[in-house]
Amino acid sequence: MNFPFKQLLSFIALFILAIFANAQGPSKTIISGKVIAEGSNQAVMFATVMVGNTITKKTIDGTTTSEDGTFKLSTALPDSFYLQISFIGFKTKTIENLNISNGRVNVGTIQLEQTANELDEVKVVAERSQTEFKLDKRVFNVGQDLSSTGASAVDVLNNVPSVDVNIEGQISLRGSQGVQILINGKPSILASDESNALGTITADMIEKIEVITNPSAKYDAEGTSGIINIVLKKEEKKGMNGSISVNTGIPDNHSVGISLNRRTEKFNLFTQLGAGYRSMPRDNEDVNLNYLNNSLIESEGTDYRNEMFYNITLGTDYHINDKNVITLSGNFAYEVEDQPSLTNFSSYENGLLVSQWYRDEKTEATNPKWQYELQYQREFKDNKEHTLLFSALGSFFGKDQSSEFENVTTFGDAVDPFQRTETAFSEANYTFKADYSKPINDEFSFETGAQYVITDVSNDYAVFDFVDNGFIPDSSLTNLFNYNQKVLGVYGTASYEKDKWGVKAGLRAENTDLSTLLTNTNESNSQDYTNLFPTLHVSYKLTETLSLQAGYSKRIYRPRLWDLNPFFNIRNNFSIRTGNPNLQPEFTDSYEVTSIFIQEKYSLNFGVFHRRTTEVIERISTFQDNVNIVTPMNVGTNQSTGLELNAKYNLSKKVTLQGDANYNFFKRIGDFEGTSFDFNGDQFNSKLTTKFKLKYNIDFEVTGNYRSQYKTVQSVVSQNVFMDLGIRKKIINGKAVISASVRDVFASRFQESVVNQEDFYIYSYGLRGRFITLGFSYGFGKGEAMEYSGSRRR
Known part of the structure; x- marks a missing residue:
């Protein structure tokens, strides 16, 4: 798709210049000084220095001290102001009655008094909860998760409460796969269904994961079960900072990564580099039984997805002044895939073996992907929460893949076709977004904004049969499928907060324009619809330790490319997945009530939720000539009511339990x-993590998982029990960390399902197996190894 980039850049330039024209504030005063520890006279590094308004008590500006304890900031001051200095293990000190002389305030040397009581209290805070509960979301702090050592983002997600990742890498939230994945709060090619790019993000690149089960109108309405937002680290300490990590594992899982950051008063430059190789074997077993003629096809084998991957991220924050920031960033990743597989087939008729053969696959692919973003943020002088944000984001994912399939008969009649496929896939996404937030007073505020998302996809798939010593194209399987979707959304929210209670209401309107074209048959399909998505959130603080929250939102799940493309891949000729170009979107009304109880030694989060989904998309199996053809269909409605419990208990200073x-x-x-799919069912998932603090700065962690059996419209999926382990030791005064993890200790995390219909029976089994990883991370400059999550600029 040709997009008018020159016009876009001109528009962005005019937009920013127009704002800068009004961005000049009153004259500024330079405040400087030095902070030392009382008694030792040693400089206190990274202490927080805050300037506040004496009358309103609101924060005006702030900074942190440098390595020698000095600080300097430039800001516009009211007639009456004060200075507050604080740091871990020291009493907070407030300085008032300051005088301005020649545009400067020099407070000289400030001594902070140490306090053992506060230091002990801070130790508790530093070991922050693995999961934090906020008004409309839960925050999972990845740095505390030992079993994620050397893992990818997909593995990390599997340890997040209420989130599940099955053996195929499909992500679900509260049992539903209608979830939207965001990177740093925005759509990203790194989270695309068509790529494996989440695998290129390692755990030590992630600061936190936010789980939003009932998003406000500010967020996309996409995702019937909610939103998962992956927030990447970005170091923001002054000077040169960074970390390097090395991982190795069995099966092959080797990677090296480096993160660098250079911070000055005006610029924050950051980069991340990574490279690695991994092997992801999978054992498969399938049975197709035809009850009508008593014929049976069995298959078993192992396929591999071996990948070399490289990625680089570059970016800069330019602080034009204290109120205006421009961020320009880009990411490039490149994968080289090798996917060998060998599958053994056996054919039976009336219980007798008729033939046997094996299918040998050799697949190679290259996957380039890149993303770039320009963002401008302005903070208005009347209130730091009064902000304007504008961003333009573009991304691309491509796949150039070739495969060879050869059948070799070992028993019975010889039918040995030799086939070849070629795939040229490309996906381009463009997102333009503007958000404006305005507090009216201390109690009332509102937000508004708009977003325009363009998705343009092309999938060129060709099949060749080996005939008369040469390959000729198979026109019945060769196709070019084009997919184009445009979504325009506008929203507004208003919130009102008192001391004990608050309410936030919003409305989002989205127009979707979708078109598909199958070029070889000239079959086209178009959909154009506009929907309203209201949201409501209410919170009430019963006591200092007990709060109640309630929320409602309406969500949508739009069919993806592979849901709509009617053609299929020939990887397994007896198990075929194909799309449905007439598929309609799902709509979900989501309600939930949650209580949060927090005490010194334990915390408890208990919730009740209900979801009503219309036009539910289900994978329906049909059986033709012993071939299982799976096609997505809109099949009725679904009503789901659930209970959710998250708890953490500090059994002692050395043992912590956390359950979900x-x-x-x-x-x-x-x-x-004409076939009824009415039925009732239930599903239960649980997780228990036990953390131990051992001698010699060693942390040990055990996580057990249980997933119950559950039903779909046709199948029964088996229950599952598996365990993960992690251990970590800090060395070199915490600057370096040695870690090890074992995921799926007993190799019991399998995927097993049975479809038992009147005319046919289908059994499917898959297992990834045990993964062992050893990692080392070292932080240099002012960086820390592995666990650091960048602080906000003050």
Whole structure:
């Protein structure tokens, strides 16, 4: 798709210049001084220095002290102001009645008094909860998760409460796969269904993961079960900082990464470099049984996805002044795939073996992907929460893949076709977004904004059969499928907060314009629809330790490319997945009530939720000539009611327990081609993590998982129990960390399902197996190894 980039850049330039024209504030005063520890006279590094308004008590500006304890900041001051200095292990000190002389305030040397009581209290805070609960989301701090050592973002997600990643890498939230994945709060090619780019993000690149089960109108309405936002680290300490990490594992899982940051008064330059190799074997077993003629096809084998991957991220924050910041960043990743597989087939008729053969696959692919973003943020002088944000983001993912398939008969009649496929895939995304936030007073505020997202995809797939010593194209399987979607959204929210209670209401309107074209048959499909998505959140603080929250939102799940493309891949000729170009979007009304109880030694989060989904998309199996053809269909409605419990208990100073349990009961109503799919079912998932603090700065962690059996419209999915382990030791005064993890200790995390219909029976089994990883991380400059999450600029 040709996009008018010159016009876009001109528009951005005019937009920013127009704002800068009004960005000049009153004259500024330079405040300087030095902070030392009382008694030792040693400089206190990275202490927080805050300037406040004496009358309103609101923060005006702030900074942190440098390595020698000095600080300097330039800001506009009111007639009456004060200075507050604080740091871990010291009493907070407030300085008032300051005088301005020649545009400067020099407070000289400030001594901070140490306090053992506060230091002990800070030690507790520093070991912050693995999961933090906020008004409309839960925050999972990745740095505390030992079993994620050397893991990818997909593995980290599997340890987040209420989130599940199955063996195929499909991500679900509270049992639903209609979830939207964001990177740093925005759509990203790194989270695309068509790529494996989440695998290029390692755990030590992630600061936190936010789980938003009932998003406000500010967020995309996409994702029927909610939003998962992956926030990447960006070091912001002054000077040169960074860290390097090296990982190795079995099966092959080797990577090296480096993160660098250079911070000055005006610029924050950051980069991340990574490279690695991994092997992801998978054992498969399938059975297709035809009840009508008593014929049976069995298959078993192992396929691999071996990858070399490289990625680089570059970016800069330019602080034009204290109120205006421009960020320009880009990411490039490149994967080289090798996917060998060998599958053994056996054919039976009336219980007798008729033939046997194996199918040998050799697949190679290269996947370039890149992303770039320009962002401008302005903070208005009347209130730091009064902000304007404008961003333009573009991304691309490509795949150039070739495969060879050869059948070799070992028993019975010889049918040995030799086939070749070629795939040229490309996806381009453009997102333009503007957000404006304005506090009216201390209690009332509102937000508004708009977003325009363009997705343009092309999938060119060709199949060649080996005939008469040469390959000729198979026109019945060769196709070019084009997919184009444009989504325009506008929103507004208003919130009102008192001391004990608050309410936030919003409305989002989205227009979707979707078109698909199958060029070889000239089959086209278009959809154009506009929907309203209201949201409501209420919170009430019963006591200092007990709060209640309630929320409602309406969500949408739009069919993806592979849901719509009617053609299929020939990787396994007896198990085929194909799309449905007439598929309609799902709509979900989501309600939840949550209580949060926090005490000194334990915290408890208990919630009740209900979801009603219409036009539910389900994978329906049909059986033709012993071939299982799976196609997505809109099949009726689903009502799901669930209970969720998250708890953490500090058993002692050395042992902490954290548990997560989720139960939901669902009722399905629907039919397909005259067949009723009405049924009831339930599902239960639980997780328990035990953390131990051992001698010699060693941390040990054990996580057990249980997933119950559950039903879909046709299949029964088996229950699952598995365990992860992690251990970590800090060395070199905490600047370096040695870690090890074992995921799926007993190799019991399998995916097993059975479809048992009147005319056919289908059994499917898959297992990834045990993964062992050893990692080393070292932080240099003012950086820290592995656990540091960048502080906000003050």
